[in-house]
Amino acid sequence: MTARLVATGLRLAFGATQALDGIDLHVGAGEIVAVMGPSGSGKSTLMHCLAGILRPDSGEVHFDGVRLDNQNERKRDAIRLRQFGFVFQFGDLVPELTLLENVALPLQLLGFRRSVAEHRARALLDRLEVADAADRTAAAASGGQVQRAAVARALVHQPSVVFADEPTGALDTVTGELVLDAFVDLARENGSSVVLVTHAADVAAVSNREVVLRDGRVAVAAVDRT
């Protein structure tokens, strides 16, 4: 499998806390990798380093063969905007905008006309069975609706990699399963790789393989079983 993201020897400390302590990780094209581990094990920090949001103290991150961590802020922003999608635990949509506007936003930032962006956004919201709420503001929508829209926003520009941090952590079990299934189906259709950060093993079960962190190190690196 072609490596899409490769991290080698990542180390990052926050004060006296060694959040990442020498992590090697690769994510193949179209592969879904679950990053698991207890609270404080370094899962989210690793995700932020892989996505170029945080810079490691040492070690390297390569995306599609190009080194990402030593690029300047502007270049990393450009790569994130075009190539990466993000889903967070509480959606993190713009509360004043409608779900439709939120989902169309990444496309508009990439220069698509508003009508084109909203057409694509509506089609995706329809796939995620939340088209009825498309014109509701994020502030007025339910948690499940917001999270579906967050999934749509992460995938609307067909990114190479989607980073998802506890994407269903704020939802009840049934809604969480539905949103997770839809997310995974759409990511697979797109051919997007997914880095799925979760502490819940049942969520990790949708991945191709799991990596378990403990104290900033890889405790278990499972092999791909697909």
Next chain:
Amino acid sequence: MSVPHTLLGLLEPVPQHGYTLKREYDARFGGTRELKFGQVYATLSRLERDGLARVLAVESGDGPDRRRYAITASGVTELEHWLTTPQEVGEHTPGELFVKVTLSLMSGRSAAAVLDGQRAVHLTRLRELADIRRSGEITQRLAADYETAHLKADLTWIETAGARLERWSADLNQGESANGSQP
């Protein structure tokens, strides 16, 4: 699980030979523990003795006579009673994983390694079940849902136990360093 009642349930829609009954039982409910032929025939004899099933026909062939069994009216009544009686919630016995984790802790071995190994096996099985839940026939889906729910419960415990052990070991280390700093 009550094998006699399950066999009655399989006999109700259509009379069957012991051989086909065993095959259907194994396919639907056997999992890794298939019924032995001896148990099937002994159970059918008891059901016949108790008037819950009867021999419909005896067919002679090269081997031993083949008996085709059907459920009786009393059998249907007994089956309905069993189906509609909720089962007792038995006293929960800890599983083998719990025993392994406990013994690892007691012996100073790595309990986290036991949990890590089991998590990987559970996740592999959950991934297999996810395919069945998507594409299997309805009884296979139900069986996969059931097994999935139980595996998820195990996994919840695996994560809880892992977090608890982390905390415990952190407390232990803190206690040791506090003791070490005392004059």
